[in-house]
Amino acid sequence: MDDEDFARLADATAERLRRAGNRAEELRRIIAEHEVVFGLYPDPESMSRWDKVLIKGRADSRSSRMACVWCRAIEEALALRQASAAPSGL
Numbered sequence: 433m434d435d436e437d438f439a440r441l442a443d444a445t446a447e448r449l450r451r452a453g454n455r456a457e458e459l460r461r462i463i464a465e466h467e468v469v470f471g472l473y474p475d476p477e478s479m480s481r482w483d484k485v486l487i488k489g490r491a492d493s494r495s496s497r498m499a500c501v502w503c504r505a506i507e508e509a510l511a512l513r514q515a516s517a518a519p520s521g522l
Contacts, residue, residue: 435480442472442500459501463488463516466499471509473502487513 445462452458463469468489475483485506489495503509 435482438470438472438484438500439480439482441470441498442502445499445501459512462499462501463512466497467495468493468498469512469516470498470500471503471506471512472500473504473506473509475506485509485513488516 448462449455449458466488468491469487470484471487472482472484474481483506484500487501487509489498501509501512503512
């Protein structure tokens with residue numbers, strides 16, 4: 433996958449969240465139903481102007497069940513990773 437593929441997945445997730453009545457609950461569902469989830473966050477040093485951090489799963493996975501989520505900052509992505517790894521989940 434290249435940067436455009438990751439961005440397309442994040443855009444699809446953003447659209448799904450915009451349509452949701454309860455965005456927090458929808459985000460929980462998205463993370464739960466995918467094997468691999470990346471958080472994409474702004475990074476002015478990157479050529480694409482964003483970078484990514486693994487929220488759930490294995491970065492080297494070839495799973496077709498992958499999602500990406502736009503995050504405001506790396507801290508938000510890391511918080512999602514921590515929350516999704518907690519025993520009670522998000």
